Amino acid sequence: MLSVYLDLALGLVISFLLLSLLVSGVNEAFVRLLAIRSKFLWAYLRDTMDGSDADGKSWLPAKVRDVFAALPFVRDPRPKHSDQPAPPEPGALPTQENKADDTLVNLLYQRVQEIDHPKKGRTSIANLPPGRFSVALMELAATEPDGVEGFLGKLKAMRSPLHGHLQGVWEASQRDLDRFRQGVETWFDGEMQRLSLLYKRYVKWVLAVLGLLVTLLFTMDGLEYAKTLLRDNAFRASVTAVAGSGQNAYDELKARCTGGDPVPCVTETLSQPALVRMLDQALVSVSFPEQGDPSLHWNGGPWWDRLTTPSHWPGFLLTYVALLFGAPFWWDVFRRITGIKSRR
Structure with a gap:
């Protein structure tokens, strides 16, 4: 018995x-085909570094419907792919009057583009290591005559949302460069964990819809x-x-x-x-x-x-x-x- x-x-x-694997496989196929993870990451970076777009809208929508309707089909927040190595000297930050669109994101991509490979003319980077991010920011700060202080001043003049985060890390590190770099790495690692939880929460809704479709289809x-x-x-x-x-x-x-x-x-x-x-x-x-x-x-x-x-x-x-x-x-x-x- x-x-x-x-x-x-x-x-x-x-x-x-088997049916759960089918649901996960269909979801993963759409994620890879539409590069959802990469767009999700760069939408967050644009919001954090350059702020909202010209129309005042966030690059990373708050609603589930907007995330999976705007990011895959309407708005592509990823920078254009470049097959060239990172330039030896990063470009300087412009003043507030000459601020170009998405200046910081483009400068950041220049520092990390060596780990990229092309995908329909856009970057395919979907995971940015915290250590690489902190080093890229330190390289950008090195272009300013006053170092980190001048870099933070430029961010404030550009009204970048990143200024508040880095200013707090700079004060907590007692203006020590090595501790500042480690603090930026720790802060960015925490942000990536928070972003991963947010992404998983959105994906749960997609999996729920796919699960319903698979149940009804079979x-x-x-x-x-x-x-x-x-x-x-x-x-x-x-x-x-x-x-x-x-x-x-x-x-x-x-x-x-x-x-x-x-x-x-x-x-x-x-x-x-x-x-x-x-x-x-x-x-x-x-x-x-x-x-x-x-x-x-x-x-x-x-x-x-x-x-x-x-x-x-x-x-x-x-x-x-x-x-x-x-x-x-x-x-x-x-x-x-x-x-x-x-x-x-």
Whole structure:
């Protein structure tokens, strides 16, 4: 009896794990295709270093809808890619009257462009090491005659939001250059952690939408799938009992299967796992015949009937809630059930 429940648990965990991986894979594909991480980073840098744009709007929108509608398609905050090494001497900061758009971001990119590679004419840098950022700022400060003091004065004259952060770090370091560099590195590392948490919070909404779409696309009924697993287990048990019994048990199995010979019936049933039969309920299914190439089938009518049947909605809800836990959660559950040890 214990093996029955163990098979049920493993079947559910594996199905939720595979669907969660599908959701994560689709999300990662869109993130890489649209360079969301890189745009997210440079939108933050523009807000922090140069402030809002010419229209007074933040480069990093506050609403989830604006982030995933504006950044991928409307506004590209990334600097233009350059395949040249960083210039030996960084450009000087202009005065407030001659301030060009996004001056600080462009000067920062000049100092870090050596770790970049092209992607549609824009930078692909999506992770800026704190140490590289602090060194780049120190190089910019070295261009001013008064050093850090002059650099902070220029930032104040440009009304850069970065001035307040660096001024506090400069005062806390007691005007020591090495401690100032370490303080900038620590501050930027904390900002990147905060930005990562903000990005993950936005991505959770996207994963929730993708999880709903995957559940409805495959019409994966978690409750029906559990019942199918139990039926398969019972069928295997009955086949095993028939194999060890006499002719009377064989006649009973023959009566349960349509046709004269129950062997094809048993073979077909055991060769189609419950998960495969459940995925056949998707909008588009794939069949693998004994001979020939795989073929695609459009299941528009049955899929819609299944989707609009209220008795399946509790199962859809169960699957959707399970997908919200994510692939790492289900992998950890699978590892605990099977006893697979983590290498970490």
